[in-house]
Amino acid sequence: MSAVSDQILNPFIQIRRQLHQIPEPGFAEFKTQQFILEYLAGLPQERLQIRTWRTGVLVKISGTAPRQCIGYRADMDALPMEEETTLPFKSTHPGYMHACGHDMHMAIALGVLTHFVHHPVRDDLLFVFQPAEEGPGGAQPMLESEEFRSWKPDCMFALHVAPEYPVGTIAVKPGILFANTSELFIDLVGKSGHAAYPHRANDMVLATSHLAIQLHHIVSRNIDPLDSAIVTIGKVTIGTKQNIIAGKGRLEGTIRTLSMDSMRKIKSRIEAMVRGIEASFECEATIDWGANYCQVYNDEPLTTEFMDWLRQTNIANLTVCKEAMTGEDFGYFLQEIPGFMFWLGVDTPYGLHHPKIEPNEEAIPVAIRVLTEYITWKASQQN
Numbered sequence: 335m336s337a338v339s340d341q342i343l344n345p346f347i348q349i350r351r352q353l354h355q356i357p358e359p360g361f362a363e364f365k366t367q368q369f370i371l372e373y374l375a376g377l378p379q380e381r382l383q384i385r386t387w388r389t390g391v392l393v394k395i396s397g398t399a400p401r402q403c404i405g406y407r408a409d410m411d412a413l414p415m416e417e418e419t420t421l422p423f424k425s426t427h428p429g430y431m432h433a434c435g436h437d438m439h440m441a442i443a444l445g446v447l448t449h450f451v452h453h454p455v456r457d458d459l460l461f462v463f464q465p466a467e468e469g470p471g472g473a474q475p476m477l478e479s480e481e482f483r484s485w486k487p488d489c490m491f492a493l494h495v496a497p498e499y500p501v502g503t504i505a506v507k508p509g510i511l512f513a514n515t516s517e518l519f520i521d522l523v524g525k526s527g528h529a530a531y532p533h534r535a536n537d538m539v540l541a542t543s544h545l546a547i548q549l550h551h552i553v554s555r556n557i558d559p560l561d562s563a564i565v566t567i568g569k570v571t572i573g574t575k576q577n578i579i580a581g582k583g584r585l586e587g588t589i590r591t592l593s594m595d596s597m598r599k600i601k602s603r604i605e606a607m608v609r610g611i612e613a614s615f616e617c618e619a620t621i622d623w624g625a626n627y628c629q630v631y632n633d634e635p636l637t638t639e640f641m642d643w644l645r646q647t648n649i650a651n652l653t654v655c656k657e658a659m660t661g662e663d664f665g666y667f668l669q670e671i672p673g674f675m676f677w678l679g680v681d682t683p684y685g686l687h688h689p690k691i692e693p694n695e696e697a698i699p700v701a702i703r704v705l706t707e708y709i710t711w712k713a714s715q716q717n
């Protein structure tokens with residue numbers, strides 16, 4: 335028998351749709367924060383304490399006889415991309431879209447939170463709505479904030495939607511789940527000029543293109559094939575007009591590794607290649623490593639306990655997955671607080687960050703049920 339009633343489930347699909355319409359970039363989640371605060375204001379307040387941190391929200395629900403605090407985190411920000419779905423509730427913010435499921439993550443967190451406002455458990459619960467997961471990274475500064483530290487939970491969980499699994503599936507593993515990441519921004523400055531006088535210019539179309547191709551050789555030629563790594567260039571900006579030799583070029587990308595040794599190696603090879611491009615194309619280049627996220631490392635005893643609990647209760651299909659090369663700044667919480675992240679099947683043919691992604695919303699009640707029942711069980715255990 336479910337610990338959460340259908341009356342509580344369906345509104346959270348509606349809430350997800352409302353959040354889907356107001357996607358905002360990291361640390362600019364003003365309407366999203368306001369939406370969450372207004373929703374919380376409509377709940378019984380007796381056991382609730384609410385704090386904001388920048389554009390984030392922290393919500394504590396007092397337990398009936400607390401011995402510990404159990405934390406749950408949802409991320410809030412969206413991606414800078416134009417939505418290409420035909421959904422009636424598509425983004426109303428041109429150029430922004432919830433294409434990584436954070437609207438689902440927030441709706442699920444509100445559903446779980448609402449259940450525990452009405453049915454408090456013994457332990458205190460902390461719900462964290464964290465800004466800027468896609469960048470520049472809200473987890474690390476939030477973790478260091480006084481607002482979070484004074485409510486620091488004893489364990490902490492989170493989920494991420496997974497397009498490749500059917501609804502009703504939870505995929506997880508103990509140990510490393512997500513990769514180490516580093517953003518990568520390289521600016522090249524040469525000398526622009528007339529297309530008819532190439533000998534008087536330093537062409538950044540050529541320099542930037544050569545560099546982009548060289549960077550893609552690092553993983554295949556410098557990294558142990560058994561230690562997965564990625565260098566992806568997602569954006570190239572060069573030039574102004576077809577008959578002007580470009581004086582500036584910019585590459586934007588991301589590095590993913592399963593080990594910090596490989597991350598260091600890739601960064602040192604990028605440095606060397608950039609210096610080589612400067613020499614061969616007589617230009618100047620600067621590297622900005624942007625936001626760096628540590629790996630998501632699932633606490634082994636807690637994850638195994640969750641997996642055993644799932645097998646016993648049978649309320650979702652458990653898949654033991656492999657690690658993924660996605661990044662997640664939830665890894666910073668897990669460096670200090672034991673816990674885990676898991677994948678939630680949302681069964682859609684388009685992947686994360688695709689402009690046509692349409693996660694199956696039936697996963698929302700599945701997740702609310704799994705989390706309410708798991709947290710209820712966890713809070714009923716002897717320490």
Ligand SMILES: CC(=O)N[C@@H](CCC[C@H](N)C(=O)O)C(=O)O
Pocket residue numbers: 434467468469494515516517587588589625627659660661662663686
């Ligand atoms: C789950 C997911 O898609 N996360 C993002 C995290 C972005 C990390 C950072 N901004 C970067 O691009 O390196 C991902 O792209 O994996």
